[in-house]
Amino acid sequence: MAPCLPRLLSAYVACAMPVKRKLAAAAVGAPVQTPNGSRFVDCPVCSQRVAHYLINSHLDYECGRSTSSLADARTEATAAMEPIKRAGKSTEMFEEISDDLLQSAAHPQIPTSDREAALAQQPWWDQTWKPLAFVPSRQRGRKQPLSDEELRQATPCELVRNVLPKGLAEELLVLLLAESPSWQRGQWTMFGKTHAAPRTSCYYSLDADGEEQVDADEFRDVSKKVERREALMSLRKAADIIDSTVQRLQERVWPELSPRDQQSGWRSSYALANMYRDGTEATGAHADRITPLGKRPAIASLSIGATRVFRVKRATAAPEDLGSETAAGAEKVAGHAHSPLEADMPSMSGEGKQEETLADGSASPLSSSVGHIDSVDLHLVHNTLVIMWPPCQEEWRHEIPRSKTVKAHPVAGLARINLTFRRLDPQTATRAPACKCGQKAVLKAALGKRKPPQRLAQRLAPGQHAYYWCCDNTQTGTCGFWKWDEEPREQPANTEEQAKVATFQPF
Ligand SMILES: O=C(O)CCC(=O)C(=O)O
Numbered sequence: 001m002a003p004c005l006p007r008l009l010s011a012y013v014a015c016a017m018p019v020k021r022k023l024a025a026a027a028v029g030a031p032v033q034t035p036n037g038s039r040f041v042d043c044p045v046c047s048q049r050v051a052h053y054l055i056n057s058h059l060d061y062e063c064g065r066s067t068s069s070l071a072d073a074r075t076e077a078t079a080a081m082e083p084i085k086r087a088g089k090s091t092e093m094f095e096e097i098s099d100d101l102l103q104s105a106a107h108p109q110i111p112t113s114d115r116e117a118a119l120a121q122q123p124w125w126d127q128t129w130k131p132l133a134f135v136p137s138r139q140r141g142r143k144q145p146l147s148d149e150e151l152r153q154a155t156p157c158e159l160v161r162n163v164l165p166k167g168l169a170e171e172l173l174v175l176l177l178a179e180s181p182s183w184q185r186g187q188w189t190m191f192g193k194t195h196a197a198p199r200t201s202c203y204y205s206l207d208a209d210g211e212e213q214v215d216a217d218e219f220r221d222v223s224k225k226v227e228r229r230e231a232l233m234s235l236r237k238a239a240d241i242i243d244s245t246v247q248r249l250q251e252r253v254w255p256e257l258s259p260r261d262q263q264s265g266w267r268s269s270y271a272l273a274n275m276y277r278d279g280t281e282a283t284g285a286h287a288d289r290i291t292p293l294g295k296r297p298a299i300a301s302l303s304i305g306a307t308r309v310f311r312v313k314r315a316t317a318a319p320e321d322l323g324s325e326t327a328a329g330a331e332k333v334a335g336h337a338h339s340p341l342e343a344d345m346p347s348m349s350g351e352g353k354q355e356e357t358l359a360d361g362s363a364s365p366l367s368s369s370v371g372h373i374d375s376v377d378l379h380l381v382h383n384t385l386v387i388m389w390p391p392c393q394e395e396w397r398h399e400i401p402r403s404k405t406v407k408a409h410p411v412a413g414l415a416r417i418n419l420t421f422r423r424l425d426p427q428t429a430t431r432a433p434a435c436k437c438g439q440k441a442v443l444k445a446a447l448g449k450r451k452p453p454q455r456l457a458q459r460l461a462p463g464q465h466a467y468y469w470c471c472d473n474t475q476t477g478t479c480g481f482w483k484w485d486e487e488p489r490e491q492p493a494n495t496e497e498q499a500k501v502a503t504f505q506p507f
């Protein structure tokens with residue numbers, strides 16, 4: 001009987017958890033609004049005052065669990081260091097991260113809204129609030145700084161500084177630095193030649209919902225070489241905070257979101273981790289594949305460790321739209337050492353090919369204050385989140401260029417770890433047609449000269465893109481399969497009333 005007890009207990013806890021959360025959520029009173037606009041609720045279990053959008057995360061990870069989460073964090077850290085010790089390498093760097101750091105991960109979080117409110121009171125040019133976004137100036141060799149607001153207006157990207165509590169960001173960094181030696185280098189074959197990605201990667205599952213339906217390798221964002229693992233506890237904690245952050249900010253870009261995100265609030269289902277050991281490792285210009293994510297995905301990208309430049313550039317048409325498929329595109333991809341398996345289309349950054357208007361014909365949203373901007377460099381310091389809102393994957397490309405001047409992090413040195421939190425869309429992934437090679441076709445947004453036929457154009461709402469499916473066989477060459485996607489986006493819920501109904505409720 002006795003050996004069954006722990007199992008029974010854990011089964012009880014697993015069953016009781018959602019009940020505890022539901023009961024507790026039902027008992028949460030109306031949020032209290034502070035003069036700076038932050039909203040808090042009192043936790044009905046431990047009475048702690050928590051930012052209202054963090055109550056679920058608090059109930060799941062924090063409430064009454066600080067001692068056990070500290071113990072869990074220690075166990076995880078020790079386990080993560082094992083492979084390094086076995087390989088005879090020094091763990092000194094990790095041990096420098098003292099108990100204090102692990103303990104701070106178990107302390108109640110500083111409500112993000114409070115911290116943001118305090119930071120927002122400082123002008124963005126203040127010493128402690130350095131600009132992180134720059135428009136490269138080709139004429140004078142000087143870069144023009146952008147405020148975070150200007151960045152939001154000029155691109156579909158948004159920066160969130162200090163997104164995680166400090167202790168959690170450092171705990172995550174230490175754990176992932178320890179894990180990363182076992183990550184894989186993606187590989188892809190092009191015209192019979194195999195290339196290795198100039199970085200190592202790993203998938204971490206956060207929510208298995210629907211994953212089993214799209215487990216086929218062809219839906220993966222990167223090469224089949226890259227493994228998928230269960231997320232570590234600290235990664236789940238981070239994902240929770242990132243989900244809440246994205247949900248809190250999504251109101252501003254409401255009409256741009258996919259109907260699914262409008263209805264249920266964005267939340268991540270997996271994270272793709274990348275490790276760049278130093279400035280020689282990179283990611284070439286690409287857009288993330290939308291086949292596994294659905295149209296108009298939002299992607300949240302966390303940087304920890306060394307500071308690297310993240311460059312976003314307006315996309316022109318896909319190479320095939322410009323009639324320059326294969327050789328030129330392949331060369332560009334090889335030049336960036338970037339896998340076409342993870343890129344929807346190679347970057348066509350050549351000046352003169354840039355469009356003056358967005359793909360839907362509308363003018364750049366920021367023409368008035370910072371002008372039409374084609375390219376922005378974001379200096380991603382430790383613990384910064386970049387949210388790529390739609391239509392970033394449709395109309396822009398992003399990259400981490402190689403660099404000789406990487407700003408080191410005290411713990412990670414020149415190494416940077418990136419986690420892109422993504423939401424799987426099993427519906428889009430499973431309706432992909434098969435191409436003539438017998439593989440699943442991939443979904444792409446039509447840009448530039450590729451205009452949809454009248455019957456499809458009529459069904460598209462203003463600003464909505466047309467999409468097409470095409471063969472993505474780079475190994476033995478494309479079979480030429482190509483087909484318009486006949487399923488236009490549902491009407492977005494863009495009236496105030498609809499928006500209210502559909503806005504994600506924290507519980
Ligand atoms: O490292 C980064 O910030 C970008 C990574 C990326 O674009 C990707 O994994 O698709």
Ligand SMILES: [Fe+2]
Pocket residue numbers: 286287288398
């Ligand atoms: Fe990407």
